Amino acid sequence: AHHEYSIAELEQCSGLSEAELRELADYGALVPNDPRAAQWTFSGDIVVTVQTAGRLRADLDLDPQALALALTLLKRIHELEAQIGDLRAQLPRRHA
Secondary structure (H helix, E strand, O other): OOOEEEHHHHHHHHOOOHHHHHHHHHOOOOOOOOOOOOOOEEEOOHHHHHHHHHHHHHHHOOOHHHHHHHHHHHHHHHHHHHHHHHHHHHOOOOOO
16 A cells, blocks of 8 residues: 655654754655645655664764765665666576
8 A cells, every 4th residue: 555654754753853854855865755745745665764864863973964875875775786686687597
């Protein structure tokens, strides 16, 4: 099922403040469903991202700009790992 999350719900599951979440959105690390809407909502897949952001901020004491960079790099790493997996699946299999 598709669920949308409000800023308040993301605050609760991440430990980040509304200001921090909005700043992460300003830096492009979080993308609201409709950035022009008065009340932002986010798709369900954002929960893991904001939980990761909360842990990074707590563990490493990152400011929002550094946090946005870390999230962007982690997203890119996951994309590249998926591409590597796809390429490996296309290789001929070797028999022992």
